[in-house]
Amino acid sequence: MGSDSEAEKSHKxxxxxxxxxxxxxxxxxxxxxxxxxxxxxxxxxRKAAEHKCLKRGVKEVVKSIRRGQKGLCxxxxxxxxxxxxxxxxxxxxxxxxxxxYVPSKEDLASAGSTKRPTCCVLVQTKPNxxxxxxxxxxxxxxxxxxxxxxxxxxxxxxxGCSFSGLNALYDAVNGGGDIWINENRFRIVRQLGxxxxxxxxxxxxxISDSSxxxxxxxxxxxxxxxxxxxxxxxxxKKVLIQSSEQLELVREEIRVSSRFSHLNxxxxxxxxxxxxxxxxxxxxxxEAYLLFPVHLDGTLLDNSQAMKAKKEFFSTLDVLEIFRQxxxxxxxxxxGESPYAHxxxxxxxxxxxxxxxxxxxxxxxxxxxxxxxxxxxxxxxxALQLQEWxxxxxxxxxxxxxxxxxxxxxxxxxxxxxxxxGCTLYAIMYxxxxxxxxxxxxxxxxxxxxxxxxxxxxxxxxPPYPDALHQFIKWMLQPQAAVRPRIDDIIxxxxxxxxxxxx
Numbered sequence: 001m002g003s004d005s006e007a008e009k010s011h012k013x014x015x016x017x018x019x020x021x022x023x024x025x026x027x028x029x030x031x032x033x034x035x036x037x038x039x040x041x042x043x044x045x046r047k048a049a050e051h052k053c054l055k056r057g058v059k060e061v062v063k064s065i066r067r068g069q070k071g072l073c074x075x076x077x078x079x080x081x082x083x084x085x086x087x088x089x090x091x092x093x094x095x096x097x098x099x100x101y102v103p104s105k106e107d108l109a110s111a112g113s114t115k116r117p118t119c120c121v122l123v124q125t126k127p128n129x130x131x132x133x134x135x136x137x138x139x140x141x142x143x144x145x146x147x148x149x150x151x152x153x154x155x156x157x158x159x160g161c162s163f164s165g166l167n168a169l170y171d172a173v174n175g176g177g178d179i180w181i182n183e184n185r186f187r188i189v190r191q192l193g194x195x196x197x198x199x200x201x202x203x204x205x206x207i208s209d210s211s212x213x214x215x216x217x218x219x220x221x222x223x224x225x226x227x228x229x230x231x232x233x234x235x236x237k238k239v240l241i242q243s244s245e246q247l248e249l250v251r252e253e254i255r256v257s258s259r260f261s262h263l264n265x266x267x268x269x270x271x272x273x274x275x276x277x278x279x280x281x282x283x284x285x286x287e288a289y290l291l292f293p294v295h296l297d298g299t300l301l302d303n304s305q306a307m308k309a310k311k312e313f314f315s316t317l318d319v320l321e322i323f324r325q326x327x328x329x330x331x332x333x334x335x336g337e338s339p340y341a342h343x344x345x346x347x348x349x350x351x352x353x354x355x356x357x358x359x360x361x362x363x364x365x366x367x368x369x370x371x372x373x374x375x376x377x378x379x380x381x382x383a384l385q386l387q388e389w390x391x392x393x394x395x396x397x398x399x400x401x402x403x404x405x406x407x408x409x410x411x412x413x414x415x416x417x418x419x420x421x422g423c424t425l426y427a428i429m430y431x432x433x434x435x436x437x438x439x440x441x442x443x444x445x446x447x448x449x450x451x452x453x454x455x456x457x458x459x460x461x462x463p464p465y466p467d468a469l470h471q472f473i474k475w476m477l478q479p480q481a482a483v484r485p486r487i488d489d490i491i492x493x494x495x496x497x498x499x500x501x502x503x
Contacts, residue, residue: 028086029077029101037147038102041074044143045111048123051132051140055122056112058085064122065091071124072098072148076105076117085119087182090272097122098148178206179236181272181289184218186236197240202294205232218269218291227267227293234269235294241286247273250288253368256340257290264329266292266351266365295363297354300428301347308431313461316469320498321359323425326350327494329364330421331487334373334414341373341413343390345420346398347427369393373414380408397433398423401451401479415484422476429465430458434477453479468497 025032033041048054055064061073073092079085092099102108105117112121125144126132132140179186186203193200205217217232219225228234241247250273257268270291297303300322307313314322326345333340342349344366353361377383383406390403400419402412426434434455438444448454455477457470472493478484485493 024078024080025101025103026077026079028089029075029103032077032101032103037100040143041100041102041147042107042111044072044123044140044147045074045108045121046113047140047143048121049111049113051136052127052129053124053132053140054112055124056114056118057121058088058119061088061120061122062091065095065097068095069122069124070095070097071122072100072144073120073122074108075099075101075120076108077101077103078105079119086180086185088120090180090182090274093275094273179203179289181270181291184270186234186291188236189233192235197242197246199238201236201238202296203234203236203291205234207232222269227263229294233294235292237288237290237292239288239290241273241288247286249368253370254288254290256367256370259340260332260367262329262332264325264363265332266363268292292365295351295353297352297360299348300350300352300362300424303352303360304347304427304431314428316465316501317498318359319425319428319465319469320494320501322350322352322362322428323421324491324494324498325362326364326421326424327487327491330417331491333370334417334487339373339414340370341417342367342420343369343371343394343416344398345417345424346395346433347424348395350424373412373416375412377406377408377410377412383408383410386412394420396446397436399450400481401453402481404447404451413481415481415486418476418484418487418490419481421490422473425469425476426455426473429469430460432458434473451479453477466501468500472497 045054055061055069055071064071065073073088075085075088089099091097105119108121109116109118112118123144125141126137131137179188185206187206189202189204191199192202205219207217218234219228219232222228239246239250241250254268254271254273257266261267268290271289273286273288276285276287330342330345333342342364345364349364349366351363351365353363355361375386377386386406387403390399394400394403394416398420400416402410403416406412423433423435426432435446435449437456438446438449438454453474455474475485475493476490
């Protein structure tokens with residue numbers, strides 16, 4: 001009887017201990033290993049530690065993932081404060097690394113042969129140095145395969161995971177008001193705009209006690225924080241990704257945005273791509289979060305339209321100074337052994353910041369259409385493919401003639417941007433593209449107006465803009481790309497005009 005009573009007490013104590021572990025779990029601890037899988041996982045961690053195939057702690061795990069190392073990431077679900085590890089699952093998803101949670105940091109530490117509670121470990125199938133014997137290697141690999149046999153998505157869905165990694169926290173923390181991008185937490189202030197599958201928000205960084213202890217927020221981690229607002233606010237672009245093609249386009253935008261660093265090009269500060277379970281279809285899709293410095297004075301398009309409504313115009317010098325900054329940003333993209341074309345230069349993709357006693361600061365943004373500039377077209381099929389691509393990625397009123405009607409034998413280069421630059425200079429002056437008039441004419445054709453470079457000059461300020469600016473635009477808007485100037489020629493000429501009209 002006594003032994004039965006003791007057994008009951010022990011069983012009850014075990015249940016209470018298990019319940020206590022589960023009550024301490026963070027809301028993002030999904031997918032969470034069940035009892036059987038947890039046992040197998042901790043056994044695997046123990047074996048990996050024994051054979052020196054284990055990375056321990058957030059710092060080591062993150063470093064290994066960023067270096068391209070693979071494995072199984074095991075995360076403790078009862079870490080507090082939770083923001084210590086929220087970036088880990090996101091890094092895993094971006095690197096295509098399986099991860100799962102176990103309930104206890106103490107159990108994870110014990111399995112990993114360390115006395116200190118462990119946030120996470122990365123289990124690898126080969127040791128850091130040397131090699132395992134064939135028998136040990138086979139046993140370790142078998143245990144590893146047994147744990148990772150279940151596909152990541154199905155584990156997520158079985159666990160009822162509406163958002164994985166970052167998005168789980170988005171749903172759970174503070175009533176859904178915060179977004180995490182890697183180690184940093186942001187609160188949405190308001191929506192700034194939207195278009196297609198993207199939304200842009202004004203967000204403010206939330207600095208937690210643990211962030212302060214580790215050196216502060218995002219601004220303190222950047223090499224050049226001078227371009228940031230002083231109040232911890234940023235612009236956050238959220239992209240809803242519906243297909244694998246869209247996912248690849250976003251990844252390409254991130255790659256290109258990370259490639260350039262220039263005062264007149266908008267820098268990408270941080271990003272995250274996460275998996276999301278659709279509440280209606282049950283399928284797993286993705287969302288991307290791209291973080292940029294914020295410029296609340298809007299785009300050149302916003303400013304031009306507001307001025308046009310009031311019948312106001314930029315001064316000749318402001319026109320040239322704004323244009324000169326765009327040229328500087330494009331020169332950076334067009335330079336080097338592998339020049340890139342922006343492919344969508346237009347007032348809507350130029351941010352402006354008004355400065356007291358100076359011309360506005362102009363920053364070129366949105367590198368979703370940017371690609372290597374030089375392309376050889378050697379067949380009708382290739383020409384049609386380019387035209388189709390351009391129709392999807394290059395705004396029609398600013399699109400170069402060779403992208404409307406591409407010859408079967410052509411060498412396309414960065415001078416497609418020079419055409420768009422000429423159209424943008426016209427738009428800075430008059431608030432519209434030089435060819436938009438065709439859209440309002442009976443029987444008018446935007447394509448014909450562009451291909452034939454049929455420019456019309458509307459009424460402008462009084463006194464009017466100097467003819468030198470009109471000639472400058474015509475020089476850039478030459479239908480034959482081969483005779484169109486390059487960016488260095490444009491900069492030389494605009495500098496002469498600035499010198500002339502500054503006196």
